[in-house]
């Protein structure tokens with residue numbers, strides 16, 4: 001049987017992980033991304049491919065996928081393990097410290113190598129995935145903004161804004177929350193609606209600013225139940241950490257998810273003042289004030305889909321399902337999608353490729369999304 005060719009729209013974290021997983025099972029794919037590095041460099045705005053966002057925490061389900069892709073050790077070397085998670089009052093008092101190993105064991109994870117989660121900068125993980133794709137010869141064509149998708153009996157064709165097209169046996173839409181694939185194939189009205197800003201995340205060099213984070217507070221949440229504020233710290237390496245503050249209904253809110261703010265001193269200053277006024281432990285205020293990058297993140301309402309598969313087109317990651325936009329939950333879910341596809345590869349390689357993918361995404365994954373949605 002000749003190898004089918006797959007078009008992956010979007011080379012974010014999930015697109016890149018999908019391409020690697022397909023490569024492992026002998027399926028050739030090419031990624032197409034709207035980002036045009038020349039344009040964004042000229043604008044000084046290299047967001048999707050560059051230094052952006054904050055930290056992502058990856059639990060056992062995602063770690064298992066990274067291990068299958070052969071990247072687990074490299075990821076741990078570039079990030080940090082999270083032996084504890086702490087929940088405390090806003091001033092750091094009355095901490096409850098959870099031992100990740102014990103918690104994950106209780107939750108049913110039997111593999112000791114996967115019981116301690118990984119915390120890593122989103123941008124660092126993206127670099128690792130893209131480098132791994134490059135190493136095995138997976139191509140990413142940039143400046144390819146998807147405009148339309150047309151399906152024939154045996155093929156699917158993507159049309160891009162630069163007038164070019166690409167034809168393959170299967171198209172995987174990994175083009176994120178504002179997915180064009182979803183709109184063009186599943187329905188024009190299936191757009192993600194911006195519901196407002198959820199918070200801000202700052203990234204800081206703690207070594208440079210002599211900030212010490214306790215071992216138990218590498219991931220720590222500080223809560224003010226009455227005022228409804230949540231602050232958090234996420235250490236990602238010996239020298240880098242992120243600080244997070246929920247700012248629902250911020251007057252300066254706009255749909256700029258994960259785009260670093262342009263007036264850093266102004267926003268870092270006002271958010272540091274907010275942390276101080278809430279009475280958080282002093283290092284949170286200092287972390288925010290000294291941030292070298294600060295991004296806001298929003299929350300979106302995404303219409304449900306009956307199925308993530310239509311003919312020769314499949315949606316994956318944020319393009320398929322909405323998730324709570326923090327702590328890497330969107331990524332974790334997307335990585336689990338990739339792992340599910342990879343694990344079922346034997347089935348779909350011997351049957352019809354697109355049917356196999358569709359069955360996988362429609363059945364076992366669907367119940368997980370429904371479960372997350374009801375919790376949210």
Ligand SMILES: Cc1cc2nc3c(=O)[nH]c(=O)nc-3n(C[C@H](O)[C@H](O)[C@H](O)COP(=O)(O)OP(=O)(O)OC[C@H]3O[C@@H](n4cnc5c(N)ncnc54)[C@H](O)[C@@H]3O)c2cc1C
Nearest residue numbers: 010012013014034053054146175176258317318326328330
């Ligand atoms: C810049 C950025 C920073 C983030 N930071 C964090 C964070 O700090 N913490 C956290 O928990 N989550 C963060 N997220 C969200 C998290 O990365 C995602 O939830 C998760 O990784 C799922 O990713 P994805 O690959 O499905 O989508 P995305 O990461 O959004 O990737 C989608 C890709 O598709 C491309 N694309 C979109 N439309 C088109 C089109 N029409 N044609 C071609 N290509 C297209 C985009 O350029 C992008 O590269 C961030 C997302 C982004 C985009």
